[in-house]
């Protein structure tokens with residue numbers, strides 16, 4: 127029986143491990159932290175459950191496949207609940223926009239902003255469907271190992287003007303500035319600046335329209351637990367709380383891994399779901415290729431980091447949607463500060479997660495759980511005092527904004543609160559520059575130009591996760607796992 131080791135149990139690592147184990151490869155996941163899930167970690171505090179990362183579940187079919195491989199149903203392990211509206215968007219002037227895939231309701235919302243944009247939206251939807259087909263359905267789970275594979279995709283990229291940004295494409299279809307923001311902000315959910323991310327990412331609109339937006343009851347952590355259950359039922363082994371410190375290698379092969387505790391295991395193949403820079407720089411420091419590849423990756427652009435305020439509050443808030451986006455007074459200017467200038471802006475656009483709106487068990491009776499997330503520059507651009515006074519100050523500014531716009535008296539009713547800052551991404555996840563989403567998804571860092579799903583020289587070393595093709599977000603990393611599994615299963619056959 128062939129064997130494989132997967133380093134890291136993020137969504138990419140878990141999806142890859144399930145695919146390998148389903149195909150009869152004896153697979154061990156080695157995870158540094160005490161719980162699986164990576165960015166989808168979770169905490170339980172004072173009766174509240176707080177998911178650390180992903181909350182918007184899209185394209186559930188890409189997850190269902192992981193059960194179908196062994197003839198099982200995902201629904202036996204985890205309940206997904208549809209969320210409606212997908213997001214409630216709010217601007218400082220009090221305008222609300224309920225964003226969903228309910229055609230009639232969406233048209234009404236667009237008409238409230240600008241009736242003339244209804245026709246433009248219909249044309250944008252056609253564009254989005256086209257890039258969804260080319261970029262996601264055809265290429266979202268295929269590895270780009272050589273430049274020839276990139277050339278094959280070139281005609282489609284040209285047809286859809288992939289050199290333009292999502293915001294620029296959206297603006298060519300609709301005139302209203304708020305609607306332009308409503309149709310372009312999604313790239314932020316995968317670390318991309320709507321002003322510079324390739325228009326191919328307009329596919330997210332169609333992906334959400336067709337697949338819906340879902341919540342895993344009990345939180346995303348329960349979806350992680352379900353994936354672990356599926357993996358272990360198939361016979362896989364999960365080793366927690368023991369970081370890999372070295373990928374052992376000899377010539378053009380890797381031979382196994384060694385962990386901080388001194389544990390060692392040989393394997394026919396090793397796949398890393400850990401940060402791509404850290405993998406090459408730290409885990410392969412003794413190989414010929416490690417330092418070289420790390421240097422070349424370090425020269426690339428990385429997505430911003432995030433600052434997240436987790437808080438539990440007295441009371442329930444039936445009028446606050448499960449997902450809210452609170453846009454700030456600036457859009458492009460704010461994004462320039464974060465992505466280009468490395469400035470921590472005074473204003474912000476916030477994403478507010480309210481899981482107890484869908485599952486009251488996320489909080490004690492009569493209480494609500496929330497997290498508020500603000501994109502902030504990564505540490506390479508803004509090495510702020512996140513472990514000092516800035517943490518508390520910034521959290522308080524975010525809470526004041528939510529209090530002013532959404533929940534009067536909020537700060538007097540908070541019963542538990544803690545924060546997650548860029549420095550935590552480094553400490554907990556070994557994330558290069560504290561980036562929340564790894565390599566920035568700009569055209570010249572996409573597909574062949576991301577870390578390859580199989581190393582070019584170490585022929586049995588593989589990668590899966592946000593730094594590889596197609597990129598961050600649950601559907602992205604689960605797609606990367608599918609691409610990597612296909613390579614590994616061919617190579618190990």
Ligand SMILES: Cc1cc2nc3c(=O)[nH]c(=O)nc-3n(C[C@H](O)[C@H](O)[C@H](O)COP(=O)(O)OP(=O)(O)OC[C@H]3O[C@@H](n4cnc5c(N)ncnc54)[C@H](O)[C@@H]3O)c2cc1C
Nearest residue numbers: 134136138158164165179180181182370400591592599600
């Ligand atoms: C706050 C936040 C909110 C988000 N919201 C959404 C959302 O709503 N929807 C969505 O689709 N996406 C969302 N994303 C993006 C999505 O969560 C990530 O892109 C995705 O989960 C990353 O998965 P991954 O496979 O790259 O692995 P990661 O989650 O990055 O996990 C990597 C794992 O490797 C482990 N590791 C690292 N080094 C070692 C080592 N030396 N030895 C062993 N293990 C190691 C880490 O501990 C970690 O568990 C969000 C991200 C964040 C941070």
